[in-house]
Amino acid sequence: MNSIQKLFQQKDKNLLSIYFTCGYPKLEDTTKVIAALEKSNVDFIEVGLPYSDPLADGPTIQDSSHKALENGINLDIIFNQLMTIKETNKTPLVLMGYLNQMLKYGEDRFCQKVVDCGIDTVILPDLPMVEFENHYKALFDKYGLTNVFLITPHTSEERIRKIDSYSKAFIYVVASASITGAKGDISNQQVVYFERIKNMNLQSKLIIGFGISDKQTFTTACKYANGTIIGSAFIKNLGENGIDKIDDFIKPIIS
Amino acid sequence: MKSKFHPDENGYFGQYGGAFIPELLYPNVKELADNYVQIIESEEFQKEYKSLLKEYVGRPTPLYLAKRLSEKYGAHIYLKREDLCHTGAHKVNNTVGQILIAQKLGKTKIIAETGAGQHGVATATVCALMGLDCTIFMGEKDIVRQAPNVARMKMLGAKVVPAISGSKTLKDATNEAIRYWIQHPETFYLIGSVVGPAPHPDMVARLQAIISEEMKWQLKEKTGKENPDTIIACVGGGSNAAGAFYHYLDDEDVELIAVEAAGLGVDSGESAATSQLGQVGIIHGSKTILMQDEYGQIVEPYSISAGLDYPGVGPLHAFLYETKRAKYMNATDQEALDAAFELTKIEGIIPALETAHALAVLSKIKFRKDQVVVVNLSGRGDKDLETYINHLKE
Structure with a gap:
């Protein structure tokens, strides 16, 4: 059983996950942000690996990634940072990055480092299912890693069923046809989509992300899924108000 | 027999290719992958495509024996005059084909990227022709250095959106x-080169293949043989080279030379x-x-030529490079400028800066006297006049 499955055994409603960018706002902030999120009782944390060309990300995460790279962050530094909190951090971590980062680092070397850091779940938004089936499933199995797939309003039922069968942690339900950082309330059209997915009675837990930003969108989304992920809104707050104010951002959402 | 230079069912040329896309694009890309070959090979498409190429683009483009250039370099040098295509470059071969595919798929909104602006202009042109909505993304830096093409796109009714992230280029x-x-998954992404997720690289190569299709019969007429000894073309993403090489890929006796932009020099840190x-x-x-760097972060390339200022190559080119089917050479900014001025002076043709890179390797190759060489003259240099004028002053 992986860390996310264990989490779901304890709690499977109203989960809040926060995405943050490693090395942002400052190089050494990676572990500080994780500690602050843990203190604020976030259920699990998405550890974002800054990438130069993040195709699925909007301006906020592009900017934080750019800043982090300018700060000198790289995969070796990130893995070292994560190693220092391996024993103390109790909140499950999920690694989110782009496939080229793993490819260039060396697929086996990357997977081994992830495992060494005590992480067992990864999200790679540009890893397509066919590549997973042909190659990456065997690689991840070898290291006991779990891959999270994304589904969208345009993913067919047949494909969702297949993704469900491959999913061991959760399915990442992309809330609308958008990149990260979409704004505004949840529309009726989105609710219809969430209900459709909910009524499919999938074996996987569902976490909604992309466009979840505050108490209202969190509460609405949680009606149709086990929890949500907030990314851009958190990064924006972190950039403006700093690590000390993380609790002020989280508390109103989960209270 | 299927050529080894055609992609497999997952869009791979050897180890290169595939479709590494976020899930949101999957239905779009799958729709195209399931339909593009059938559409392109249909009689109806071929009739419309060939008719537009003839009546609208002005094909076939001449295969011109450049006498003075030939004398200078001691070979029979032919120029495939893609610069004479409507809109001034080979790019329109692809946009004419893709706009027909978009229509067959029922798409009404077109988006495209552009570097030098040639693909943007060629896309805006076919959108005007078909009455379709057109949005072009162009790096902010390129908007400045290719101003005439930006004006043309706007006049053609396209919306030009500046890309302000990263290096602000292609x-x-x-x-x-x-x-x-x-x-906006309802839009059709009319990609401009043999890059992007499968099936885009193969689709664009098939549409640019008209270049080598014509070369075959034109060479037969002029030399008695379909095959030249050598074909030279510049490579950014690699669409004009893919088109010029396409029908010769399996003829291993035809030497293929692709020329990349070295910028200030391959090892200068300012190169593409x-x-x-x-x-x-x-x-x-x-x-x-x-x-890319050791952590897979994409390195920002540099070239004087906006159309070659790209940190990758199409997967077919990666495969041609790896298998050594094509030879990859390069030319610096300065060498390209010199070659552009030379062609202008001795043949009366002002080439695009991109094309000038292909011409620049003529002085680096030792030819046999009877060697038949085709240089793909991919575009004309009107858009680069400002750069050329500045160079004249130096």
Whole structure:
């Protein structure tokens, strides 16, 4: 059983996950942000690996990634940072990055480092299912890693069923046809989509992300899924108000 | 027999290619992958495509024996005059074909990226022709250095959106186009080169293949043989080279030379010579050769030529490079400028800066006297006049 499955055994409603960018706002902030999120009782944390060309990300995460790279962050530094909190951090971590980062680092070397850091779940938004089936499933199995797939309003039922069968942690339900950082309330059209997915009675837990930003969108989304992920809104707050104010951002959402 | 230079069912040329795309693009890309071959090979498409190429683009383009250039370099040098295509470059061969495919798929909104602006102009042109909505993404830096093409796109009714991320050039324009496509999956992404997720690289190569299709019969008429000894073309993403090589890929006796932009020099840190500086990686949905650092972060390329200022090459080129089917050479900014001025002076043809890179290797190759060489003259230089004028002053 992986860390996310264990989490779901304890709690499977109203989960809040926060995405943050490693090395942002400052190089050494990676572990500080994780500690602050843990203190604020976030259920699990998405550890974002800054990438130069993040195709699925909007301006906020592009900017934080750019800043982090300018700060000198790289995969070796990130893995070292994560190693220092391996024993103390109790909140499950999920690694989110782009496939080229793993490819260039060396697929086996990357997977081994992830495992060494005590992480067992990864999200790679540009890893397509066919590549997973042909190659990456065997690689991840070898290291006991779990891959999270994304589904969208345009993913067919047949494909969702297949993704469900491959999913061991959760399915990442992309809330609308958008990149990260979409704004505004949840529309009726989105609710219809969430209900459709909910009524499919999938074996996987569902976490909604992309466009979840505050108490209202969190509460609405949680009606149709086990929890949500907030990314851009958190990064924006972190950039403006700093690590000390993380609790002020989280508390109103989960209270 | 299926050529080894055609992609497999997952869009791979050897280890290169594939479709590494976020899930949101999957239905779009699948729809295209399921339909493009059938559409392109249909009689109806071929009739419309060939008719537009003839009546609208002005094909066949001449295969011109450049006498003075030939004398200078001691070979029979032919220029495939893609610069004489409507809109001034080979790019329109692809946009005419893709706009017909978009129509067959019922798409009414078109998006595209552009570097030098040639693909943007060619896309805006066919959108005007067909009455379709057109949005072009262009790096902010390129908007400045290719101002005449920006004006042409606007006059043609296209919306030009500046890409302000990263290096503000072709790579970033492509990123922004893909991000827009994710948010507007109803649009048709009319990609400008043999790059992007499968099936785009193969689709664009098939549409540019008209260049080598014509070369075959034109050479037969002029030399008695369909095959030249050597074909030379410049490579950014690699669409004009793919088109010029396409029908000769399996004829191993035809030497294929692709010329990349070396910028200030391959090892200067200011270069776009991808095959020399890159390693296997993923860019814009395709596994290929890519300029990147040890952590897979994409390195910002440099070239004086906006159309070659790209950190990757199409997956077919990565495969041609790896298998040594094509030879990858390069030319610096200065060498390209010198070659542009030379062609202008001795043949009366002002080439695009991109094309000038292909011409620049003529002085680096030792030819046999009877060697038949075709240089793909991919575009004309009107858009680069400001750069040329500045160079004249120096």
